[in-house]
Amino acid sequence: MEEVRLDISGISEKDGKKRAYVRFSCGACYAEGHIPECELTEVSGFSDEETEALKSYLRENLAELKKRAAAVNPLNAIMGRRAGE
Helix, strand or coil: CCCCEEEECCCEEECCEEEEEEEEEECCEEEEEEECCCEEEEEECCCHHHHHHHHHHHHHCHHHHHHHHHCCCHHHHHCCCCCCC
């Protein structure tokens, strides 16, 4: 399998709950979801086994992913820049 890319949004609030959105991509395959629930809401091209591995990754790395989401500058995100650019 090719390298899987993970993109993460800044923290937003919906229905009084804070969350960040995540997107895994690898070629034409993608999976989108959110943390802290570690749910994937849309998956295309990944096998069931790969999808479970992605969810496990979210659960196992939740603390670090929350830190990454908190560090996202919304203005840079809108302009397509990554942290540190």
